[in-house]
Amino acid sequence: MADQAFVTLATTDNYAKGAMVLGRSLRNHNTSKKLVAMIGPHVSEPSRAVLRKVYDEVRLVDVLDSGDAAHLALMKRPDLGVTFTKLHCWTLTEYSKCVFMDADTLVLSNIDELFEREELSAAPDPGWPDCFNSGVFVFRPSNETYGKLLTACSESGSFDGGDQGVLNSFFSDWATADISKHLPFIYNLSSIAIYTYLPAFKQYGHDAKVVHFLGKVKPWDYSYDTTSKRIKGQSQEASDMHPNYLMQWWELFCSSVLPLMKEE
Amino acid sequence: MADQAFVTLATTDNYAKGAMVLGRSLRNHNTSKKLVAMIGPHVSEPSRAVLRKVYDEVRLVDVLDSGDAAHLALMKRPDLGVTFTKLHCWTLTEYSKCVFMDADTLVLSNIDELFEREELSAAPDPGWPDCFNSGVFVFRPSNETYGKLLTACSESGSFDGGDQGVLNSFFSDWATADISKHLPFIYNLSSIAIYTYLPAFKQYGHDAKVVHFLGKVKPWDYSYDTTSKRIKGQSQEASDMHPNYLMQWWELFCSSVLPLMKEE
Ligand SMILES: O=c1ccn([C@@H]2O[C@H](COP(=O)(O)OP(=O)(O)O)[C@@H](O)[C@H]2O)c(=O)[nH]1
Ligand SMILES: O=c1ccn([C@@H]2O[C@H](COP(=O)(O)OP(=O)(O)O)[C@@H](O)[C@H]2O)c(=O)[nH]1
Ligand SMILES: [Mn+2]
Numbered sequence: 001m002a003d004q005a006f007v008t009l010a011t012t013d014n015y016a017k018g019a020m021v022l023g024r025s026l027r028n029h030n031t032s033k034k035l036v037a038m039i040g041p042h043v044s045e046p047s048r049a050v051l052r053k054v055y056d057e058v059r060l061v062d063v064l065d066s067g068d069a070a071h072l073a074l075m076k077r078p079d080l081g082v083t084f085t086k087l088h089c090w091t092l093t094e095y096s097k098c099v100f101m102d103a104d105t106l107v108l109s110n111i112d113e114l115f116e117r118e119e120l121s122a123a124p125d126p127g128w129p130d131c132f133n134s135g136v137f138v139f140r141p142s143n144e145t146y147g148k149l150l151t152a153c154s155e156s157g158s159f160d161g162g163d164q165g166v167l168n169s170f171f172s173d174w175a176t177a178d179i180s181k182h183l184p185f186i187y188n189l190s191s192i193a194i195y196t197y198l199p200a201f202k203q204y205g206h207d208a209k210v211v212h213f214l215g216k217v218k219p220w221d222y223s224y225d226t227t228s229k230r231i232k233g234q235s236q237e238a239s240d241m242h243p244n245y246l247m248q249w250w251e252l253f254c255s256s257v258l259p260l261m262k263e264e
Numbered sequence: 265m266a267d268q269a270f271v272t273l274a275t276t277d278n279y280a281k282g283a284m285v286l287g288r289s290l291r292n293h294n295t296s297k298k299l300v301a302m303i304g305p306h307v308s309e310p311s312r313a314v315l316r317k318v319y320d321e322v323r324l325v326d327v328l329d330s331g332d333a334a335h336l337a338l339m340k341r342p343d344l345g346v347t348f349t350k351l352h353c354w355t356l357t358e359y360s361k362c363v364f365m366d367a368d369t370l371v372l373s374n375i376d377e378l379f380e381r382e383e384l385s386a387a388p389d390p391g392w393p394d395c396f397n398s399g400v401f402v403f404r405p406s407n408e409t410y411g412k413l414l415t416a417c418s419e420s421g422s423f424d425g426g427d428q429g430v431l432n433s434f435f436s437d438w439a440t441a442d443i444s445k446h447l448p449f450i451y452n453l454s455s456i457a458i459y460t461y462l463p464a465f466k467q468y469g470h471d472a473k474v475v476h477f478l479g480k481v482k483p484w485d486y487s488y489d490t491t492s493k494r495i496k497g498q499s500q501e502a503s504d505m506h507p508n509y510l511m512q513w514w515e516l517f518c519s520s521v522l523p524l525m526k527e528e
């Protein structure tokens with residue numbers, strides 16, 4: 001459906017690389033949905049040009065410029081800059097339903113079935129599993145919801161300093177109300193979980209649909225040797241792991257994104 | 265109700281210490297339920313005597329001796345010894361409903377409301393949150409279920425080598441079928457989660473009802489100085505944490521369990 005879209009966000013050129021790989025991974029698995037990238041003002045022109053080749057729509061979201069409630073909220077809570085930018089996804093009201101995906105996610109198969117779910121559907125966060133992880137979630141754009149989110153955000157802040165805290169406080173019955181809003185964990189599989197409970201990963205991991213490179217070190221922080229096809233600085237343990245998601249990210253980056261960047 | 269019980273398991277004197285503290289913590293919070301400890305043949309007579317003071321019923325569960333299906337299953341899968349012993353809780357058919365609790369759990373408030381839940385209710389496992397953690401679960405004793413569990417266990421084994429793998433494979437729709445069978449995480453709060461997502465612990469941890477000392481190092485593996493009220497070997501980080509659950513375990517052990525042991 002034309003009024004449904006996958007949405008991501010990049011406020012820096014690095015996160016833009018993530019968004020490029022994510023977009024390509026969605027296309028490679030033949031999504032029938034639109035792809036929207038929200039970008040911040042610091043994303044460079046060459047990066048924007050590449051994003052335009054991968055995404056149907058690249059939308060500049062400048063909270064400082066916007067003069068709307070987000071701008072006001074930001075004045076009160078300058079610590080929540082990227083969070084306010086992410087919440088902007090609720091303003092994409094030309095779409096009836098969307099799936100937000102962090103720029104540090106990678107799609108491993110077609111996931112269009114996510115659009116059968118309702119707002120707010122998300123997978124549990126490993127660590128504190130009564131919270132959902134806000135790296136992948138189904139939502140319905142709505143200016144009303146957007147306004148309420150901003151109010152909640154500027155009044156109560158975020159218990160974790162980011163969007164995940166805000167969204168969990170706002171959609172506070174996620175853990176207890178409706179099992180259909182619990183996305184299976186394989187739609188937001190974080191690398192952390194693999195180590196924490198390896199037997200479960202071996203049992204269920206082969207069905208993984210979305211990998212999330214959650215945490216401080218992102219795929220683009222490694223360097224990759226295109227000749228030897230090796231990732232520098234990856235621990236031996238991680239590189240022995242099958243499947244090697246970090247390698248998949250880099251292979252997609254080299255095969256599908258680098259050529260587009262070279263054209264710029 | 266007289267036909268409802270909290271059930272735990274101890275196959276060694278060390279786990280028996282855990283069971284003593286757990287039992288006392290349930291009594292201190294005025295549970296109206298029966299307390300049942302299943303013990304293995306290696307638990308010493310003095311430990312049994314203390315358990316009898318804390319629990320309404322102390323039942324010897326000797327898989328090797330039992331001559332039932334569990335014995336046969338154990339011949340096929342000797343690696344799953346303690347697992348088969350734990351599954352024995354389904355044979356407590358004089359009770360209509362039970363809550364199983366690992367011997368390494370500690371109750372912080374009355375949790376009798378758990379008996380309003382149905383089989384199989386449990387809290388998500390941090391790490392792989394589409395699995396439940398088998399340290400706390402609501403079940404209905406039934407010889408039929410017991411037989412099916414043993415069959416499943418001896419035919420397919422356990423993906424993690426323990427009862428959690430077996431139970432998750434058997435109650436395989438837990439993640440997707442019924443939200444009321446998802447116990448809030450505060451009924452099985454594992455120390456691991458505190459470090460993984462500290463802001464969530466700070467936001468929600470004060471409501472904790474059951475702490476689970478999951479993992480290799482158990483409370484009884486530390487040593488405690490009764491004079492200085494200090495735990496040796498606990499990391500500074502952990503001891504600075506409020507509330508200090510490990511300290512609570514030791515304080516209960518010293519005040520309520522040691523005196524009973526000295527009588528023996
Ligand atoms: O400086 C930043 C930080 C975050 N993000 C966006 O916000 C998401 C969430 O942040 P991140 O993935 O770093 O958090 P984590 O998943 O590691 O908790 C990212 O994937 C990006 O889409 C961004 O554009 N710029
Ligand atoms: O040698 C053992 C190991 C386990 N258990 C029982 O099985 C439970 C599960 O094991 P454990 O708590 O060690 O596993 P974890 O929760 O750390 O995964 C324990 O709490 C005990 O009730 C036991 O009695 N003897
Ligand atoms: Mn992320």
Ligand SMILES: [Mn+2]
Nearest residue numbers: 366368399478
């Ligand atoms: Mn345990």
